[in-house]
Amino acid sequence: MSTTTTWSDEAITAKIREIAKTTFGLDLPDSGLPIKDSGLDSLALIDIVMGLEEAFGCQLPLERLPANPTVNDFVALAQVSLAQQ
C-alpha cells in the first residue's frame, strides 16, 4: 500500500538539523556544503540516517549517498525513499 509523502524539503532539512543539534550539539553548515566540514564523522552520518528513518518510518539506502554528503543530498535521498513507500 502506498502512502502520500507529507514531508517537504524544508521539513526534512529542519529534521536533519534538529538531529545534528540534539545529538552532537552542532549547527550544520549551509545545506549545499559537506556535512563533514562541521566535524561530524561517518558514524555520525549513519546516526542522522537512523534518526530520519525513525522519523519517516522507512529505510534510507545509505549506500546511495555520495562519499561526502551535504544536507541537500540527505533531503534528496529521503524524498526518493518516501516516494517509494
Place this chain on the structure above:
Amino acid sequence: MKKEVVVTGLGFVSPIGQSAAEVLDHLLAVRSGISLWSADGFTKTFPAGIVRGDFDDHFEKKDLPYLDRITKMSVAAAEQALADAGLPRGLDEPGPRAGIFAGTVSGGAETQTQWLRDFSAGGKQTARPFTLMAGMHNAPAAWISIRHRIVGPVITHTSACSSSGAAIGDALRWIRNGDLDLAIAGGCEATLNAPVMGAWDGLRALARPDTEDVGRSCRPFSRSRSGLVLAEGAVFFVLESAEHAAARGARVHATLSGYGIACDAYHVGSPHSRGQTAAIAAALHDAGLRPSDLSYINAHATATPTGDPVEAASLREALGDAADAVPVSSTKAQHGHMLGAASAMELGVCILAMQHDFLPATAFLDDIDPVCALRHVPGAAERGVQIRHTLSLSAGFGGTNTALVLSKR
C-alpha cells in the same frame, strides 16, 4: 641494564576525591565516600562508592555519543595525571616511546546494558552506530591515546579486580626493559547500574546499607563485615624511566620498585592463599626486598566473610616473622571496591601515605575478627610514620593476583 621506573603524575577520579589533595584529605580524616545507591525499577538499594559529576565538560558535544561514563572518567583522570607530571598537553612529539596500560573488568558497561535494555524491552533491532565503540573494553585507553597522541602500545588488561594491577605492572616492565620512556597506566570502572548490581547481588557478596550510617557499610577485617561495597572511578598515573623524568626536570612521587603476578588456579570465584602469597613473594623479589623491609601494606580486603580471612592468612604466610610488625589496612572501607580501578586507587593511596608520612586506616574497624589477625591500623590514620617501602595487593575472580611495591626515593 634495567631502568628505574618512577611515578611522576597522579590522577584520581574516585568516591573520596577527584584530586590527590581531596583523596589525601579523606584518608587523613578517615572520611567515607560511601553513599546510598538506588535505581528506577530496582527494588533494592545498596551502599556504593559513587563518583559525583558527569565529566561532559572535558569533551566536545559531538563526541559525547561515543563516550561511556568509564571513558569520560578515564580521560579526566589521565588529564589530571599528565598535568601533575607537567605534561598537560600530552606529548609534543608522538612516537613509539610512550604507551597506555589500562585495567577494567567490564569496559563500557553503561552502554552495553542500555543497548540490551533497548533490544530486549524497547523493541529496538538496530543499535545506534556508536554503541559498539562506546561499550568496548579498550575505549578508555583508545580515547586517552587519541587525545594525547600516544602511538606506542595501547593495551587494556582484564583480570577482574586485579586488572589495573596487571596494567601498571605491565607498564613497569615495558619501561624498565627500556622499550618505553613513559606510560600512562591505571584502571577504570563504571558499573553502578541495576543489571550489574543484580548480578553481584546474586553472589550474595554485597553489603547491605548500614542501618545507622550508610557510610559505614564496608567493614574489612571486622567481625561484623557483611560484604563488599561496589564503587566506580578511574585512577591513572604517569610512569617513566628515572632518567627520562630527570632529563625533563619532572618531580618524582615515588619509585615503582616491584611487581608480582600469580594465579590461584583453584576456583573461579573463591580465593586461595597460594596465588596471593606467590604474588607478594614475586613482587618483593622483584624489588629486592625482604618482608620486614615493608613499612605498610594496602590489602585487597573487600569485607566479604570468606575473602578477608584467606587474605589475612596469605599475608601472614608471605610476611613470615614480620607478620605482626608490618602495618596492614584496607582503605576500601572508605572508597569501596573500584573493581578495575581498585589496584590503581590503592597504589595511589600508598603513594600519598609515603609522601605524607602516615599509615592509612581501615575505617570502622572497632571489632577485629580474630581470624583476620594482623598488625592492623584500625579506625584512625597513624601520622608521623615514615614509609620506606610499601606494597599493594589485589586479588581477582578467576584467581589472578597482583602485588605492586613502591619505594621512597
